[in-house]
Amino acid sequence: MMRVASLARRELLTLFVSPVAWTITFVFLLVMGMTFHLSLLSVGGDLQQLVPAIYSGYVFWFMMLIFPPLISMRTLAEERRTGSLEMLVTTGIADATVITAKWISTWIFFMFLWLCMLPLWLLLDGVGQVDFGVLLSAHLGIALVGAGFCAAGILASALTSHPLASAGLAMAINLVLFLVEWLRFLYEPGDLQLRWIEHFSAVHHIGAEMTRGIVDLRVPIWWVSFTILMLFIATKVLERRRW
Amino acid sequence: MIEVENLSRSYGSRKALDSISFQVPSGSVTGFLGPNGAGKTTTLRVLTSWLLPDPGTEKVMVCGVDLLREPRLACRKVGALLEQLPLPGELRVCEFLHSRARLKGISGSQIPAEIQRVLEDVDAVDASRRGIGTLSQGYRQRIGLADALLGDPPVLLLDEPTRGLDPRQVALFRELVDRLRHQHTIILSSHVLGEVEQICDRVCMISAGKICLDEDREAWTRRLEISGTTRVEVVDGSDDVAVGLATLDGVSEVLTDGPGWILHGDRDLRRSIGELARQKEWVLSELSTDPATLESLFLQLTHPGAES
Numbered sequence: 314m315m316r317v318a319s320l321a322r323r324e325l326l327t328l329f330v331s332p333v334a335w336t337i338t339f340v341f342l343l344v345m346g347m348t349f350h351l352s353l354l355s356v357g358g359d360l361q362q363l364v365p366a367i368y369s370g371y372v373f374w375f376m377m378l379i380f381p382p383l384i385s386m387r388t389l390a391e392e393r394r395t396g397s398l399e400m401l402v403t404t405g406i407a408d409a410t411v412i413t414a415k416w417i418s419t420w421i422f423f424m425f426l427w428l429c430m431l432p433l434w435l436l437l438d439g440v441g442q443v444d445f446g447v448l449l450s451a452h453l454g455i456a457l458v459g460a461g462f463c464a465a466g467i468l469a470s471a472l473t474s475h476p477l478a479s480a481g482l483a484m485a486i487n488l489v490l491f492l493v494e495w496l497r498f499l500y501e502p503g504d505l506q507l508r509w510i511e512h513f514s515a516v517h518h519i520g521a522e523m524t525r526g527i528v529d530l531r532v533p534i535w536w537v538s539f540t541i542l543m544l545f546i547a548t549k550v551l552e553r554r555r556w
Numbered sequence: 557m558i559e560v561e562n563l564s565r566s567y568g569s570r571k572a573l574d575s576i577s578f579q580v581p582s583g584s585v586t587g588f589l590g591p592n593g594a595g596k597t598t599t600l601r602v603l604t605s606w607l608l609p610d611p612g613t614e615k616v617m618v619c620g621v622d623l624l625r626e627p628r629l630a631c632r633k634v635g636a637l638l639e640q641l642p643l644p645g646e647l648r649v650c651e652f653l654h655s656r657a658r659l660k661g662i663s664g665s666q667i668p669a670e671i672q673r674v675l676e677d678v679d680a681v682d683a684s685r686r687g688i689g690t691l692s693q694g695y696r697q698r699i700g701l702a703d704a705l706l707g708d709p710p711v712l713l714l715d716e717p718t719r720g721l722d723p724r725q726v727a728l729f730r731e732l733v734d735r736l737r738h739q740h741t742i743i744l745s746s747h748v749l750g751e752v753e754q755i756c757d758r759v760c761m762i763s764a765g766k767i768c769l770d771e772d773r774e775a776w777t778r779r780l781e782i783s784g785t786t787r788v789e790v791v792d793g794s795d796d797v798a799v800g801l802a803t804l805d806g807v808s809e810v811l812t813d814g815p816g817w818i819l820h821g822d823r824d825l826r827r828s829i830g831e832l833a834r835q836k837e838w839v840l841s842e843l844s845t846d847p848a849t850l851e852s853l854f855l856q857l858t859h860p861g862a863e864s
Contacts, residue, residue: 319658326655330646396640403604403638404659405631555608 316406317414324388324418334422337383341376341426348372349433360441368451374516378491381459382483384422385466386476388415389551394474408551412467412544419463420456427455450528457536458515462487464543471550490515557582557741558603558711561615565598565607572598573609574765580758582710585737587752588745590762591858596745597639599762600713603743605631619710619741632661635704639715639745641696645689649680649699652688653706660707674702677735679728693720701732712742718751730755749850759850763858780848783856786825789816789842790833800836804828816842 328334348367356362367373389411392398401411437443462483469483470476494516558580565573573595580586590596601607602616605627609616616623616630623630644652650671657667675681678698683691688699697720704712718726733742733755746752752759759776761769771779790797798817802810805828809820819825826843833840848856 316659316661319655323655323659326651327644327646392642395642396638397642397644399601399604399606399640400636400638400642401659402606403631403634403636404656405605405628405661406659407628555606 316410320414321417364447364451378487381462382466382480385419385470386480389470390474390476390479409548412548416467420460423459461536461539464540468543468547471547559617563613564610566610571765576767578760578770582741584757585742586758587756588743588760594762595765604636634711635709636713637700637704637717641700643688648687650684656703657706662707674705678702694725712740715745753850761857768857782823784845784847786819787844791839791841
């Protein structure tokens with residue numbers, strides 16, 4: 314665990330002393346700040362509707378699909394290309410430790426972006442009544458889906474030595490989990506046989522449930538399982554280089 | 557001590573290492589030589605556990621740890637200065653070494669003293685607070701070496717360690733290796749043959765994935781002496797002299813060189829030339845030997861047509 318923490322800390326340090334992290338943060342806050350403002354106008358000041366309006370709109374999903382791959386694309390792909398992965402592994406560190414640490418640092422940075430919006434909510438709470446329970450539920454959804462998307466990004470980064478190819482691949486994986494929602498058009502609302510499709514839908518988990526304060530235990534189980542599966546495959550991919 | 561028996565490693569259908577065996581005794585400095593693509597870096601990568609050997613490899617022991625069974629434990633016995641040295645330019649030297657020390661399992665309270673020790677060893681204390689991105693190639697090389705020394709591993713693998721160093725730094729590096737040789741087993745992979753000749757106790761040459769020479773200093777020095785050339789000049793010598801010299805045991809080639817001849821052979825030829833001159837009543841005006849160099853031996857043994 315100490316090695317995971319050390320490596321994750323180094324990853325975050327490397328990220329934050331580079332301009333990449335600050336550029337991503339700037340773009341994120343610019344887009345989400347505008348979305349926050351426009352959503353506030355569109356709900357006519359009804360703060361109860363503001364959380365679903367922000368956290369289930371197209372801009373929100375665009376950010377969810379784009380940013381985890383952008384953050385994770387360099388983690389392994391760049392290290393493999395430059396040879397620093399070899400240097401890392403010569404310390405005797407386990408491949409699973411490397412993958413876990415990279416994922417933790419990516420996920421922490423991803424959550425840092427969303428927490429940067431907290432001052433806006435606190436400001437709004439000063440003039441109205443923000444339901445922090447619903448807000449917390451929405452962020453739990455973001456944390457879970459973000460964990461899965463970041464893990465998919467780590468897997469994509471392990472598969473290629475080109476960061477952009479890695480980002481493209483991760484976006485494709487995330488897009489599948491996003492587009493599953495569209496399969497809902499295949500069945501009628503009462504058709505229970507195809508309800509299983511909902512379980513794979515990131516949109517359904519956040520948009521229909523968590524932004525309304527509903528936390529179904531199956532959702533965390535699904536996303537934690539997905540995250541572990543992605544990280545497990547990424548570890549196997551990393552181990553494969555030794556053969 | 558490093559013991560390797562029948563180590564093979566393939567990349568797809570290409571065999572990079574073909575059942576090589578060698579030993580590196582404790583406290584020795586072994587020069588690992590070979591042309592590009594011969595398998596030097598692959599061997600070092602196996603010893604750092606970056607690559608696994610092929611099935612069929614009998615033994616890879618690093619300081620008593622079986623690398624085939626416990627690769628990570630074996631890896632912790634090794635400090636490596638890699639040929640490709642990708643240091644994070646955005647970190648300071650002390651930050652980089654601190655994170656590396658943690659990854660190598662050094663306890664937090666010992667890290668500052670350990671960083672100070674390795675920076676003193678490589679003469680780079682003044683670079684401690686500098687950003688790695690601003691360092692010269694020589695300093696970067698030294699920081700890579702400092703990283704390899706973190707945790708005082710019993711085995712050091714140095715891949716082209718003096719690349720980019722100026723002559724003063726190269727001299728300092730030699731002094732450093734002299735200091736380290738008593739506490740560490742060192743493998744030095746280099747293309748600078750003069751450096752290997754000066755520093756190493758053993759030489760291991762590899763060509764096309766096979767070991768073609770594995771000898772200690774005494775044996776390779778003897779080999780250089782006997783595989784050198786001998787120059788002979790005879791007063792009023794004619795072509796008969798060349799014919800006579802060519803009949804001597806151990807002579808592989810006789811070349812005309814001005815008024816004399818140069819003989820290539822596989823042993824010291826001076827005694828037999830002297831006896832031949834006495835029999836033939838030649839008056840020798842010159843009989844001298846020119847020992848082979850490590851470079852000529854390298855070229856001879858790693859020639860594509862040379863047999864291992």
